[in-house]
Amino acid sequence: MIPYIACVLLFLIGLFVVISKRNLIKIVIGFSLIEYAVNLFFALVGFKRGALAPIITTPEQVRMGVARNFVDPVPQALVLTAIVIGLSTTALMLSLALRLYEKYKTFDISEIRRLKG
Amino acid sequence: MLELYLLLAVMIAAALVASETKNLLAAAVALGLVGFSVAIIFILVQAPDLAIVQIVVETLTVVFFTAVILRTTDIDTTVTQGLKMETAMFIAAFLAFGGLFLALIIGVLQELPRFGEPVMLIAQEYVQLGLERTGAANIVSAIILDFRGYDTLGEATVLFTAVVGVLTIMRLAGRKKPGEF
Amino acid sequence: MRGMSLIVRVMTGLLAGMLLLYGGYIILHGHLTPGGGFAGGVLVAAALILVSLAYGSVEQVERREYILSSIFESSGGLLFLGLALAGYIGADYFFRNAGFYYIGKPLQLISGGIIPLANIAIGLKVGAGLFAIFLALGASRFVMKE
Numbered sequence: 076m077i078p079y080i081a082c083v084l085l086f087l088i089g090l091f092v093v094i095s096k097r098n099l100i101k102i103v104i105g106f107s108l109i110e111y112a113v114n115l116f117f118a119l120v121g122f123k124r125g126a127l128a129p130i131i132t133t134p135e136q137v138r139m140g141v142a143r144n145f146v147d148p149v150p151q152a153l154v155l156t157a158i159v160i161g162l163s164t165t166a167l168m169l170s171l172a173l174r175l176y177e178k179y180k181t182f183d184i185s186e187i188r189r190l191k192g
Numbered sequence: 193m194l195e196l197y198l199l200l201a202v203m204i205a206a207a208l209v210a211s212e213t214k215n216l217l218a219a220a221v222a223l224g225l226v227g228f229s230v231a232i233i234f235i236l237v238q239a240p241d242l243a244i245v246q247i248v249v250e251t252l253t254v255v256f257f258t259a260v261i262l263r264t265t266d267i268d269t270t271v272t273q274g275l276k277m278e279t280a281m282f283i284a285a286f287l288a289f290g291g292l293f294l295a296l297i298i299g300v301l302q303e304l305p306r307f308g309e310p311v312m313l314i315a316q317e318y319v320q321l322g323l324e325r326t327g328a329a330n331i332v333s334a335i336i337l338d339f340r341g342y343d344t345l346g347e348a349t350v351l352f353t354a355v356v357g358v359l360t361i362m363r364l365a366g367r368k369k370p371g372e373f
Numbered sequence: 374m375r376g377m378s379l380i381v382r383v384m385t386g387l388l389a390g391m392l393l394l395y396g397g398y399i400i401l402h403g404h405l406t407p408g409g410g411f412a413g414g415v416l417v418a419a420a421l422i423l424v425s426l427a428y429g430s431v432e433q434v435e436r437r438e439y440i441l442s443s444i445f446e447s448s449g450g451l452l453f454l455g456l457a458l459a460g461y462i463g464a465d466y467f468f469r470n471a472g473f474y475y476i477g478k479p480l481q482l483i484s485g486g487i488i489p490l491a492n493i494a495i496g497l498k499v500g501a502g503l504f505a506i507f508l509a510l511g512a513s514r515f516v517m518k519e
Binding site: 240241243244245248249251252255256259260263326327328329330332333334336337338341344345348351352354355358359362 | 399403404405406407408409411412415416418419422450453454457486487488491492495498499502503505506507509510511
């Protein structure tokens with residue numbers, strides 16, 4: 076239960092940064108924190124105490140079949156693509172922030188809302 | 193399990209630093225610290241695939257942030273000294289919302305299986321028949337490339353869209369000359 | 374973009390080849406050890422970014438690197454789609470692990486059907502795409518004017 080609560084706390088910190096900060100780079104950092112929290116929560120759901128990583132290494136495990144003692148591999152497969160998608164989303168938001176800086180010369184969103192082209 | 197709790201505490205402390213500091217480069221470095229503690233937690237829960245991907249993706253994220261910050265400015269000009277009245281009321285309102293959210297989430301998390309005893313309904317068949325059906329020894333690779341290949345196709349599409357989007361926003365591709373329609 | 378000092382350039386010259394080799398190893402052994410296409414692809418992109426940062430580049434070289442990485446990324450995506458379609462045309466259904474690349478004995482390097490080829494395609498796509506994103510964010514001096 077405690078690891079799940081830590082993930083929810085990280086999610087709430089990220090949400091606070093997205094809502095209340097006025098600097099664009101800080102807002103992008105907040106989105107990154109939200110994505111780390113969700114990926115960590117998914118990976119923690121599939122943990123099994125006393126089990127091994129889901130990779131077959133020895134010929135004895137090849138013959139075992141039913142009795143292999145592995146952690147749950149399905150959440151790991153889902154999180155694997157989610158991590159790379161998080162990187163591409165962050166890169167897209169950073170390119171938008173860079174273009175806004177080139178046009179308005181500031182990262183402050185209240186200034187940008189005031190100037191408006 | 194002591195290492196797991198210690199790493200979670202480091203992660204939350206680094207997240208607080210990343211949100212409150214005035215120097216933007218320090219915030220990017222603190223974000224890197226959050227990512228690396230997540231990677232070590234992935235090793236502790238027996239997920240080496242995720243640990244490798246998280247380490248390299250975290251390094252590239254910090255490199256991208258630093259590239260953008262060094263081209264522009266690295267001081268956050270919106271942080272003021274002192275604690276104004278409206279900021280304190282905002283923080284109090286968010287703490288109240290956070291407390292309510294946490295109480296409701298704890299009520300929901302009781303329904304999940306306990307941490308460390310998953311119900312592997314779908315994964316039983318993948319773990320048993322993974323090697324005979326596909327011939328790959330890494331079951332996670334067999335899942336993302338054979339059993340659930342559509343998800344990987346979707347991820348490749350999203351990555352392609354992100355690359356085209358970044359190149360178009362930075363005006364490196366797809367620009368028409370005046371006179372065309 | 375300017376290059377870095379002499380120490381950084383010498384160390385990068387010694388390290389860059391080993392980084393590329395390690396990324397290729399993780400891509401090719403994706404069906405035997407942890408890793409696979411995504412991790413190896415991002416490592417290859419990181420090696421290319423290291424070389425590009427340490428030695429600097431002029432505008433013509435940046436333009437050529439951008440065009441080459443676009444070609445590699447598109448060919449990686451087309452290779453992945455081609456493998457999926459080969460399963461459709463050659464055998465029963467879409468993405469079927471077709472028998473033209475045989476399922477050998479387990480735990481060998483040549484085993485696992487289409488999976489090593491799909492790993493190579495994903496590694497090409499991810500690596501070239503992320504290098505193109507870095508060139509656009511950090512080094513784009515040939516941005517066309519308004």
